[in-house]
Amino acid sequence: MNIVVCVKQIPDPAAPQALDASHNLDRSGKLILDEADTYGVEMALQLVDKAGTGEVTVVSMCSASDVAGLRNALAMGAAKAIVVSDDSLRGTDALGTAKVLAAVIRRVNPDLVLAATESSDGYTGTTPVQVAELLGLPSITFAKSVAIDGSTVKVERQTEAGYDEVAAPLPALVTVTAGVVEPRYASFKGIMAAKNKPLEVLSIADLGLAGETGPTGARQEITDVVAAESRAAGEKHVDDGDGAEKIVSFLESIKVL
Numbered sequence: 001m002n003i004v005v006c007v008k009q010i011p012d013p014a015a016p017q018a019l020d021a022s023h024n025l026d027r028s029g030k031l032i033l034d035e036a037d038t039y040g041v042e043m044a045l046q047l048v049d050k051a052g053t054g055e056v057t058v059v060s061m062c063s064a065s066d067v068a069g070l071r072n073a074l075a076m077g078a079a080k081a082i083v084v085s086d087d088s089l090r091g092t093d094a095l096g097t098a099k100v101l102a103a104v105i106r107r108v109n110p111d112l113v114l115a116a117t118e119s120s121d122g123y124t125g126t127t128p129v130q131v132a133e134l135l136g137l138p139s140i141t142f143a144k145s146v147a148i149d150g151s152t153v154k155v156e157r158q159t160e161a162g163y164d165e166v167a168a169p170l171p172a173l174v175t176v177t178a179g180v181v182e183p184r185y186a187s188f189k190g191i192m193a194a195k196n197k198p199l200e201v202l203s204i205a206d207l208g209l210a211g212e213t214g215p216t217g218a219r220q221e222i223t224d225v226v227a228a229e230s231r232a233a234g235e236k237h238v239d240d241g242d243g244a245e246k247i248v249s250f251l252e253s254i255k256v257l
Helices: 037-052 068-076 095-110 127-135 189-192 243-253
Strands: 003-006 007-010 031-033 054-059 082-084 112-116 139-149 152-159 160-167 172-176 199-202
Touching: 003 037, 003 095, 003 127, 007 068, 031 037, 031 068, 037 054, 037 068, 037 112, 037 139, 037 172, 054 095, 068 082, 068 189, 068 199, 082 095, 095 127, 095 199, 112 127, 127 139, 127 172, 139 160, 152 172
Parallel strands: 003 054, 003 112, 054 082, 082 199, 112 172, 139 172
Antiparallel strands: 007 031, 139 152, 152 160
């Protein structure tokens, strides 16, 4: 069972966030593995352990100058990492990112692809299913449970009313929620071992995607960024004995009653 996990390095959420002159997120500071991706890595490790054979490969599109976040995934137990690093990637949209990830995954040819439902810095939630479409794979989203039964992946897919039981033939792509597993902490032994695990760096030229990434290949453009309006203070009333009537009147005005 060979599994690819799509992961992303994001600016540390504990640090102040900022945009650059092109309205892109400033990634010049410390980068960490997106917490949302740790669930996919852990799920992949458990599935490989249960299968008794295979390995986990993490794939990412990021600068190769700082791969501390990817090393964290390797310290958890992933066997290797593949990074696509290229100056032309700056400003790539969700579809361009999907094209890059799909090209790398096609090289690995895994049995299963796992990803978070969405990244914690972009929140588009579209990239994983775009990857599946580009690869011609069935996709199942919002998995709260993942199991492999022979050549089939069986998923409990989270919904507002509970969950659906969904199955798809392998290979397939599945996006997992935060409740799918409890990610392990990297041990000291794992951290030391991660330093010597393979980390392959590819360029856009290696993937044959010249002109399909960055602003040139993007099908959307951020033209302006405006700060959200401050939330206005709510109305305050002193209860002079008619508090209940005022509440009812307000609820009627917003058509709750």
